[in-house]
Amino acid sequence: MKIYNTMSRQKEVLTTLNPGEVRMYVCGPTVYNFIHVGNARPLCVFDTMRRYLESCGEKVLYVSNVTDIDDRLIAEANEQGRPVSEIAAAFESEYLKDSDGLNVRRPWYMPRATEHIEAIVQLITDIIDNGYGYRASNGDVYFRARKFKDYGKLSHLVLDDLENSRELSASLDGDLKEDGADFAVWKAAKPGEPAWDSPWSKGRPGWHIECSAMAKKHLGDTIDIHAGGQDLIFPHHENEIAQSECANDATFSRFWMHNGFLNIDDKKMSKSLGNFFTVRQVAEKIGYEPIRYFMLSAHYRSPMNFTMDVLEQCKASIERLYTCRNNLDFAIKGAGETGGASTELLQKAEIALADFKARMDDDLNTADALAALFELAREINTLSNGSTKDALVKTAAIFDGMCDVLGLLYNRETEEAPADIQTMAEERDAARKAKNWALADELRDKIAASGYAVEDTATGPKLVKK
RNA sequence: GGUGCCGUUGCCAAGUGGUAAGGCCCGGGUCUGCAAAACCCGUAUUCGGCAGUUCAAAUCUGCCCGGCACCUCCA
Numbered sequence: 001m002k003i004y005n006t007m008s009r010q011k012e013v014l015t016t017l018n019p020g021e022v023r024m025y026v027c028g029p030t031v032y033n034f035i036h037v038g039n040a041r042p043l044c045v046f047d048t049m050r051r052y053l054e055s056c057g058e059k060v061l062y063v064s065n066v067t068d069i070d071d072r073l074i075a076e077a078n079e080q081g082r083p084v085s086e087i088a089a090a091f092e093s094e095y096l097k098d099s100d101g102l103n104v105r106r107p108w109y110m111p112r113a114t115e116h117i118e119a120i121v122q123l124i125t126d127i128i129d130n131g132y133g134y135r136a137s138n139g140d141v142y143f144r145a146r147k148f149k150d151y152g153k154l155s156h157l158v159l160d161d162l163e164n165s166r167e168l169s170a171s172l173d174g175d176l177k178e179d180g181a182d183f184a185v186w187k188a189a190k191p192g193e194p195a196w197d198s199p200w201s202k203g204r205p206g207w208h209i210e211c212s213a214m215a216k217k218h219l220g221d222t223i224d225i226h227a228g229g230q231d232l233i234f235p236h237h238e239n240e241i242a243q244s245e246c247a248n249d250a251t252f253s254r255f256w257m258h259n260g261f262l263n264i265d266d267k268k269m270s271k272s273l274g275n276f277f278t279v280r281q282v283a284e285k286i287g288y289e290p291i292r293y294f295m296l297s298a299h300y301r302s303p304m305n306f307t308m309d310v311l312e313q314c315k316a317s318i319e320r321l322y323t324c325r326n327n328l329d330f331a332i333k334g335a336g337e338t339g340g341a342s343t344e345l346l347q348k349a350e351i352a353l354a355d356f357k358a359r360m361d362d363d364l365n366t367a368d369a370l371a372a373l374f375e376l377a378r379e380i381n382t383l384s385n386g387s388t389k390d391a392l393v394k395t396a397a398i399f400d401g402m403c404d405v406l407g408l409l410y411n412r413e414t415e416e417a418p419a420d421i422q423t424m425a426e427e428r429d430a431a432r433k434a435k436n437w438a439l440a441d442e443l444r445d446k447i448a449a450s451g452y453a454v455e456d457t458a459t460g461p462k463l464v465k466k
Numbered sequence: 467g468g469u470g471c472c473g474u475u476g477c478c479a480a481g482u483g484g485u486a487a488g489g490c491c492c493g494g495g496u497c498u499g500c501a502a503a504a505c506c507c508g509u510a511u512u513c514g515g516c517a518g519u520u521c522a523a524a525u526c527u528g529c530c531c532g533g534c535a536c537c538u539c540c541a
Contacts, residue, residue: 009470027541038541071539145538157469157537183538207539229541230471236539260471261535268535297489298479303472303534310478313490317478320489323503359480368480371488381504437499444501455502464502 001056001361003225004301006233006256007154011363014255016224022053022060023219025253027211027228027236028110030067031091032076034278035098037291037306038229038262038269044295044407045259045364046227047104051405052360063218064107065211066092068114069204074193084194085114098279101288103407109218113210117196120205120213124185124198126247136176139188139201145181148242154256155234183239185209208239212252216244226253230260230301260303269306282311289411290314296366296406321409324377325399326464329414331384332392334459341386345379349398352376356402366406373402385458417452417463425454425461432456 002011016022026046029035035043050060067073068088077084092112099106113120124141127133132144145151145159152158159181184206189195195202205213215223221244228237237256244252261268264275282291285308293314298304352372359368376399384392403409416422428443447454447463455462 029541036541040541042541155469155536160468181538231536231540234469234536234538239538259541261541263534266533268540270540294478301471302479305478307478310490313478316491317489327503365480367478367489368487371480374488378505385504432499435499441500453502456498457503462503 001052002363003255003257004363006258009156012255014225016058017222017254020057020059022058022225023223024050024060024062024225024227025211025215025219025223026062026064026107026226027232028064028066028107029095030070030072031088031095032070032073033091034280035095036269037264037277037279037282040098040102040279040291041262041295041300041304042227042229042259043099043104044102044292045300045366046257047102048296048366048405048407049225049227049257049364050105051407052364055401055405060108061219062105062108063215064110065214066095066110066112067207067210068092068112069194070113070207088112088114094280098283098288101283102279102292103288103410105407111214111218113205113214114194114196116210116214116217117198117205119217120209121196121198123209123213123216123243123247124200127185127243130246130249132242132246133185134178135200138176139186139203140176140184141186141200142177142182143185143239143242143246144178145183145239145242146179148246150245151181151242152238154241155238157234157238183208183235185243208236209243211236212240212243212247215240215252216248221248221250221252223253225255225257227257227259230258233258257300259300263303263305265307266305277306282308286311286315287411289318289408292407293318296370296408298367300364300366318408321373321377321403322412323464324380325396325403325409325412328380328384328392328396328399330457330459330462331387332389332396335387335389335392337388337390339386339388339391341383342388342391345383345387345395346391348379348383349376349395352379353398353402356405360405369402369406373399373406376402413465417465418450421447421450421452421463425463428454429456429461 001014003014005012026042029039050062053060069084073084073088077087080087124133127143132147133141135141186198186200186203187206188201188203195204226237241252264277267273267275269276279291290311294311297314352375355372356369359365359372380395380399424443424447428440431439431443444454451466453464453466455464
């Protein structure tokens with residue numbers, strides 16, 4: 001497949017260091033609060049990337065970290081008067097609930113920053129030994145950004161263009177840095193802050209260094225794909241590259257993928273604007289699945305506008321897929337050994353699958369892939385009545401495979417309706433045959449009151465859970 | 467100031483040189499005892515505007531208008 005590599009700014013054929021194996025690192029959340037809907041985008045998008053690669057037979061070593069120590073976490077802990085570790089553990093658990101709710105597969109490995117202090121200290125030591133790091137008077141350790149000749153190669157920013165902001169941050173940091181462009185890899189602890197021993201001071205890792213260290217520890221010096229939100233390109237990923245390449249003397253990541261941003265009602269999401277939504281809030285209103293569908297309904301690199309109105313549309317779209325799938329199941333139950341439409345159905349299914357793959361191969365075009373899925377849904381709705389059981393089962397497998405790659409239709413009701421409801425449906429069918437419409441309607445109302453809708457089909461009544 | 471992105475039907479959104487996918491909504495029809503679901507038909511002669519290149523442009527070029535993001539810790 002081809003993916004857009006932020007580094008080269010063009011689509012490239014994805015290759016991996018070891019054939020059949022993809023080493024992928026996706027920046028995860030800082031667990032100081034519930035994750036917001038913006039966080040859900042990389043979760044859903046890169047999970048879909050992983051699912052697609054796996055469906056193609058690749059083994060995906062998918063690493064996504066949890067940042068459980070940083071300034072915001074400390075601020076939150078101070079505010080609540082609880083230890084940082086407690087806040088982090090609580091919100092990590094909430095994060096996983098949301099992640100599971102969105103049908104995001106658990107990472108192959110999910111490293112926590114605080115459990116990798118040793119690896120981090122080692123990496124910083126290597127950086128200093130190679131001349132790229134230095135200890136400041138207060139015990140902080142900084143990285144000499146300017147010394148790394150490739151600094152800016154990912155973001156395509158030139159240090160001198162950052163003049164204004166650089167001066168600003170230099171003045172804020174006092175005289176600790178040799179150069180305003182330098183960034184912290186280790187921060188000396190202030191009184192009361194969580195701290196770990198190091199050769200330089202009791203302190204904590206900087207934000208960028210943890211990803212460098214954890215990627216190295218679990219995936220090696222060179223990884224295949226590094227992914228995250230577009231806002232991480234600079235400075236986060238740029239700094240990761242500087243740290244890792246200066247410490248390891250090897251290319252850090254061969255491909256860089258970045259998802260576009262999510263706006264809320266056409267504005268950037270922020271707490272001050274009052275348009276800040278957590279995944280949990282939205283899921284409680286409408287469920288998780290429309291959120292996932294929404295994330296896949298546009299190309300992952302384009303900016304998206306998040307509104308409840310559009311989410312309702314997503315929900316309706318998913319409904320169509322569920323209905324189709326349920327109809328397919330119903331058709332399978334009633335199908336026999338003959339069916340004139342079988343050949344055509346299987347043909348259409350193969351075409352849809354080929355389209356689906358071609359679109360996913362083109363830089364993970366999930367919006368286009370969804371179109372292929374809907375085209376298949378229409379063919380199924382049209383042809384399933386005239387097909388054999390064998391053809392229907394094969395078609396279902398293809399349909400399910402596509403849904404599985406997208407991570408959709410994971411809330412399918414597969415249980416049979418309760419016996420009493422089925423009995424009522426049969427009684428209603430008998431009433432209909434006797435043209436007793438009053439009784440038939442009465443029974444339909446009763447069934448509806450029990451949470452089921454009954455539909456009349458050529459092969460008998462069909463119960464749908466509502 | 468530097469870097470980059472975007473503007474396609476009522477809404478969402480693909481399409482990046484060959485004559486506008488798909489979904490939601492809406493209107494009409496078929497099926498149905500009535501429904502539901504489904505299917506069929508209809509919904510952009512047109513892709514922010516103006517020029518240009520080309521046999522051919524939503525797709526390339528230029529200018530303009532409008533919106534957005536990043537530029538030291540925000541996915």
